[in-house]
Amino acid sequence: MSAERVVLVGAESTGKTTFARDLCDALARRGGAFASTRWVPEYGRDYTIEKLELERSRAARDGCPEPGMDALAWTSDDFVAIAREQNALEERLARVTGPVLICDTDTFATAIWHERYLGARSAAVEALAVAQPSLYLLTHHDDVAFEADEIRDGERFRAWMTEAFVERLRGGVHRLVSVRGTRDERVSAALIAIDAWLAELSAART
Numbered sequence: 001m002s003a004e005r006v007v008l009v010g011a012e013s014t015g016k017t018t019f020a021r022d023l024c025d026a027l028a029r030r031g032g033a034f035a036s037t038r039w040v041p042e043y044g045r046d047y048t049i050e051k052l053e054l055e056r057s058r059a060a061r062d063g064c065p066e067p068g069m070d071a072l073a074w075t076s077d078d079f080v081a082i083a084r085e086q087n088a089l090e091e092r093l094a095r096v097t098g099p100v101l102i103c104d105t106d107t108f109a110t111a112i113w114h115e116r117y118l119g120a121r122s123a124a125v126e127a128l129a130v131a132q133p134s135l136y137l138l139t140h141h142d143d144v145a146f147e148a149d150e151i152r153d154g155e156r157f158r159a160w161m162t163e164a165f166v167e168r169l170r171g172g173v174h175r176l177v178s179v180r181g182t183r184d185e186r187v188s189a190a191l192i193a194i195d196a197w198l199a200e201l202s203a204a205r206t
Contacts, residue, residue, distance in 0.1 A: 003094045003101040004201065005132060006194055009109045009165050010139030011158035013146045015183070017042065019139060020104040022187050027100065027194075038093045039102035044082045044110060048151045051078070069153040076122050079114040083107040083128040090130065100194060106130065112164050116157055133173045135197040137190050138165055140180050 006023075008016045020039045027037040048069075055067045086107055094101050107129045114122045141158035148155070169176040177193040179186045 002132065003097045003099060004198065005090070005094075005103055005106070005130065005134035006100050006190075006197075007103040007106045007108070007134050007136045008139065009105065009112075009136055009169075011141040011161035012154045013144065013148075013152055014139040014141055014158070015144045015186075016139055017104050018183065019137075019179075019186055019190075020102050022183055023190050024102045026187050026191060027098065027102070034098045034100075036096065036098045037100065037102065038097040040086075040089050040093050040104060040106075042105045043085045043089055044105065044113065045151065047078070047082050047085075048072075052151060069151055074117045076114065076118065076124060079110055079118075079122060079125045080128070083110045083125050086110060087128060087130065099198065103134075106134075108136075108168070109165075112161060112168070115164070116154065116161060133175070135193060136165075136169055136174050136176045137179045137193065138162070138169075138176060139186070140178065143180050 008020055008023075010016055020041075024037050024039040027034045051072055052067075052069065055071055059065065059067050086105065090101065090103060090106065107125065111122060111125045111129065114120075114125050141162050146152075146155040146158065154161075166176065166178075175193075175197055177189075179189045179193070181189070
């Protein structure tokens with residue numbers, strides 16, 4: 001049976017990658033089947049960095065000022081490419097992880113990012129979302145101060161993104177748990193949620 005997906009979602013700069021690493025380590029320390037727990041990185045970040053570097057190379061070639069994130073032109077095709085590669089990463093790591101696979105975002109979240117950048121939903125991206133019911137752990141924008149870097153430019157969108165995740169996940173096949181507090185508090189709450197989710201799935205299958 002495929003590993004159960006535990007997906008971390010939230011607005012920009014809410015500590016999801018740190019959370020993914022911490023949670024993966026905490027599960028692996030349990031030993032046994034959990035010792036091989038893996039986590040899936042966010043491909044969209046790498047894609048964005050490559051897209052920005054390409055634009056900067058073009059600007060340097062043409063003798064233009066170095067562009068920032070606001071110079072990038074996004075299309076639905078970009079997000080379809082991100083979604084497909086995110087799914088491929090998940091599938092590869094699902095074959096070598098323990099009972100759960102920790103996902104630092106997924107295709108469902110990619111669809112939210114499409115709306116954030118292009119102002120509309122994408123049926124093509126949403127169609128690529130993995131159908132397997134998953135446990136979604138939502139980080140909150142009020143718990144982590146926004147930290148800008150070369151590709152983070154959405155501080156003003158953070159509250160909207162938090163609300164969008166709640167709205168889209170509420171009442172569906174997935175389980176949504178809001179995980180708040182310090183790094184240690186987030187991990188502790190996440191472990192409780194994961195254990196409850198796995199127990200519920202096990203009971204449903206017996």
